[in-house]
Amino acid sequence: DGGITQSPKYLFRKEGQNVTLSCEQNLNHDAMYWYRQDPGQGLRLIYYSQIVNDFQKGDIAEGYSVSREKKESFPLTVTSAQKNPTAFYLCASSSTDNQPQHFGDGTRLSIL
């Protein structure tokens, strides 16, 4: 089945540690996105990528990094510079700008 797979579902980070969240899609979509969602708030854009080997910062990119070496994959690294990383992280993809974004099941990141 086509879709977006995020892993792991739950992740714990120690202070000073970098962690990487995986996002893979087999929908052949060009564009991929990372969002952060905090309780009672809407989704905020961290990074997005329109094509392979290219990506742009969203509204809250500080403390995060991404790569887009393959069309199918868009991993997000939460670095130690992100002082408040506890949140629900959602990856999305879309084929063109007129099509809706489809979301993965999310990764819930917590601090140990």
Add this chain to the structure above:
Amino acid sequence: GQNIDQPTEMTATEGAIVQINCTYQTSGFNGLFWYQQHAGEAPTFLSYNVLDGLEEKGRFSSFLSRSKGYSYLLLKELQMKDSASYLCAVRGADSWGKLQFGAGTQVVVTP
């Protein structure tokens, strides 16, 4: 920038109708999306409006007025499974594919 407002919470009875309003202020406009999100799950796409008017899809309808910066999502014949958060998202004219999301409206359906 963009500012998107929607009510925080609405409560309705099973079988009733609920209308969720969304107002937006954007520097250009290239479409409005509605998503449904159950607690702890990913958002799922419900509807898309880019032209003025009503789009109907089964029990769900969405309306757009670009001149007023206004949209609503209408849920008819409410069922218990419709209890969820409903997110309004706007795409600006200068941002390819990027969406700006409202904070979401929590709909509680009671028996």
